[in-house]
Amino acid sequence: MSNSEFFIGRQPIMNRESNLYGYELLFRGGFDPNEAVFDSGQEATAAVIHNSMMGLGLENIVGQHQAFINFPESFFLSTETPCFSPDNIVVDVLEDVPPTEEVIAGIKVLKEQGYMIALDDFVFKKRLVPLIQLADIIKFDVQYVKPENIPALFTKVKQITNVKIIAERVETKEMFEVCKQAGADYFQGYYFAKPEVISGKQLNVGRHNLILLLEKISDENLHIEQLIEIVERDVGLTHKLMKMAEQYRSLTMPEFSSLRDVMMLFGLKRVQSWATLVSMSILDDIVPEIFNLARTRAVFMRSLAQHEGRGAVDSYYLAGLFSMLDVILQQEMEDALKQLPINEEIKHGICKGANSYGELLTIAKQFESASDHSINSDHVKLYMKALSEVNEMRF
Known part of the structure; x- marks a missing residue:
């Protein structure tokens, strides 16, 4: 299959005026969207990040609001640079993460990089004070606290540090009022909304390409061109990298014309983190024919x-690679391209067949349909060479 369906849960987090502040993003399996079955917290986190940022796109799930994502201990022990932007991601420290020196050091690095830190399902213990001092937000499951004890609990925590408090599992208006009077800043629970499950389709990735990428990124002498060579041969990898790049768009670089643009922006460390994340989320054994046509x-x-001596030749590669997204994702082409931060001229050429991108794409399509017998002989040689090169890519 060229694509697969995925599910992700989200539950709103409201402020004191009952306006939306953000969403907690929740892992949901691919077979039963209402179940959250996974082998490890690390895999669940990878799936949530992968599906939200490289699947639907984070903006389509949370808009401009905060996205709370649970992270296990291994994340804080890693030396990799996170591949996701800190702009609207809240790093949710799971309740079973121990406050070791290594974990504390990892959280400090994340704070320095601009990430907000939340402590999930927090239960007050003296040994957790170092975590409290680093936290921006603490989440309390108020179902485990007697209502009369809630004010003292919130006050005790706020005496240690100027932290925001989320009251979780608020299921009645009465509990909402108790927590609000006690000083909670945000609220989450069935009183406002149950978790909503949303679904989308994602491009599969060739297993061999992904393994090759993982091998390369561990090479101390790695050059960016080697990464580009691997990623650009796989439509799924290219699409996922572009979706992740959406978070880093700015006024100085509002769009990208090639993989090189994205790689240079990310840097090797962030690309390494991205590749690891993708590998933990999906591994697919089949490189479908439709992918090979796009690569050709x-x-x-x-x-x-x-x-023909045209400039920015890598941008033509990108146009060809994404020219079958509508078929792969089973969407209108305009919708498939809308969320990708690529040059508008490339999008226009793919969708309308206009400009220089559309011109060369039309020539490629003529070979596929054998609709024009007067094609330039040089073009024939180039197309046959492309076919041969792509055939060598097949695994």
Whole structure:
């Protein structure tokens, strides 16, 4: 299959005026969207990040609000640079993460990088004071606290540090009022809304390409060109990297014209983190024919652009690679491209067949349908070479 369906849960977090502050994003399995079955917290976190940021797109799930994502101990012990932006991600420290020196050091690094830190399902213990001092938000499951004890609990924590408090599992208006009077800043629970399950489709990734990428990123002498060579041969990897890049768009770089643009922005450390995340989330054994057709277009269009002396030849590769997203994702092409931070000229060429991108894409399509017998002989050689190159990519 060229794509697969995924599910992700979200539950709103409200402020004191009952306005939306953010969402907690929840892992949901692929077979039963209402179940949260996983082998480890690490895999669940990877799936949530992968599906939200490289699947639907974080903006489509939380808008401009905060996204709370649970992270296990291993995340705080890792030396990798997170591949996701700190702009609207709240790092939720799971309740079973021990306050070891290594964990504390990892959280301090994340704070320095601009990430907000929340402590999930918090139960007050003296040994957790170092965590409290680093936290921006503490979440209390108020179902485990007697209502008359809630004010003292919230006051005790706020005496240690100027932290915000989320009251979790608020299920009645009465509990909402108790927590509000006690000084809670935010609220989450069935009183406001049950978790909502949303679904989407994602591009699969060739297993061999992903393993090759993981091997390369561990090489101390790695060059960015080697990464580009691996990623650009796989539509799924390219699409996921572009979706992740959406978070880093800015006024100085509102769109990208090639994988090189994204790689240079990310840097090797962030690309390494991204590749690890993808590998923990999905591994697919099949490279479908539709992917090979997209890759053939990409290789041919770049070669033809180079042959004709056109500039920015890598952007033609990108146009060819994404020219079948509508088929792969089973969406209208405009919708499939809308959330990708790529050059508008590339999008226009793919959707409308206009401009230089559309021109070369049309030539590629003529070879596929054998609809034009007057095609330039140089074009024929380039297309046959592209076919041969893509055939060598198949695993």
